[in-house]
Amino acid sequence: MSFLVIDQISYSYEEKKTILHNIEWEIKKGEFHCLLGRSGCGKxxxxxxxxxxxxxxxxxxxxxxxxxxxxxxxxxxxxxxxTLLEWKTVLDNILLPISLKGRPTIEDRNRANFLLQLMGLSNYHNNYPGELSGGQQSRVAIARALIKEPAMLFLDEPFAALDAITREELQDDLLKVCQLQNTTVLFITHDITEAIYLANRVAVMEEGRITFDLGVPLQKQRSVEMKYETTFNELCLKVRHAMSGAGSS
Incomplete structure (x- = not known):
């Protein structure tokens, strides 16, 4: 059974410019789907x-x-x-979604510290955002999004501004946490390699329509070495052709 169903969605900006045309998509529980497309395509x-x-x-x-x-x-x-609060510590930033509704419990703080450990930030709980690198700030943002154990996670190009190595590390961290919690994910990216590495399924959007989709037949446990294998690069090439208009829906 599908966890998220997008059923014939259309949308226009101020009833003038049509942004989305009759979009249909489904994501099953625990799946990780990536949405690719050029800037302005509607993703x-x-x-x-x-x-x-x-x-x-x-x-x-x-x-x-x-x-x-x-x-x-x-x-x-x-x-x-x-979008971290500069005047709050890393731990308090992670606990922010809970603090907005009430006082965090001991269990909440224990979970925040557990997420910090998973994200490789165990020694930074009392630091402030200005003392962190860009990659560390992104890790805090992911931990904050997961603090309430959401069933679904929506990510909009969260690693776009990071260097290549940090980006790869965060991809692995995100996969690890989402697989551990069986979190369903919709992730937007411009990066074909990132999409194939992360996703169970990839969709390409063009001018407000899904024009191509591809199941990713890679083993669940991903590794950086995969990115240099023939199967991985063939999948990337299929998506690249689709984004150039050479693929079929």
Missing amino acids: TTLLKIASGLIRPDEGAVYMQNKEVIKPSPDVGFVFQSP
């Missing part, structure tokens, strides 16, 4: 609709068989900018 708009941040003009989104009409407390968000 971020689709993520916002799928997560309930904006409403479609036509169609509907269903999460666990319930229509999505607003953001659910059962989802987490990670955007390109970590």
Whole structure:
């Protein structure tokens, strides 16, 4: 059974420019899906609709068989900018979604420290964002999104501004945590290699339509060495052709 269903979604900006055209997509529980496309193709708009941040003009989104009409407390968000609060410590930034509703419990703090350990930041819980590198800030943003153990995670190019090695490390950290928690993921990226490495399934968007999709037949446990293997590079090439208009839907 699908966890998230995007059912014939269409959306126009101020009822003038059509951004999305009759989009259909499904994600099963625990799957990691990546959405690729050129700037302006509508992928971020689709993520916002799928997560309930904006409403479609036509169609509907269903999460666990319930229509999505607003953001659910059962989802987490990670955007390109970590958007951490500079005057709060790393631990307090991670606990922020809980602090907004009440006082964090001992269990909440234990979970925050557990996430810090998973993200390789055990020694930074009392540091402030200005004392962290860009990659470390991104790790804190991911931990913050996971603090309430969301069933689904929406990520919009969270690693785009990072160097290649840090990006690879964060890809592995994200996969590790999401597999551990069986989190369902919709991840937007411009990077073909990133999409193939992370995803169970990849979709390509062009001018507000999904024009190509591909199941990724790689073993669940990913490794950097995979990126240099023939199968991996053949999958990347298929997606590259699709983004150049050479692929078929």
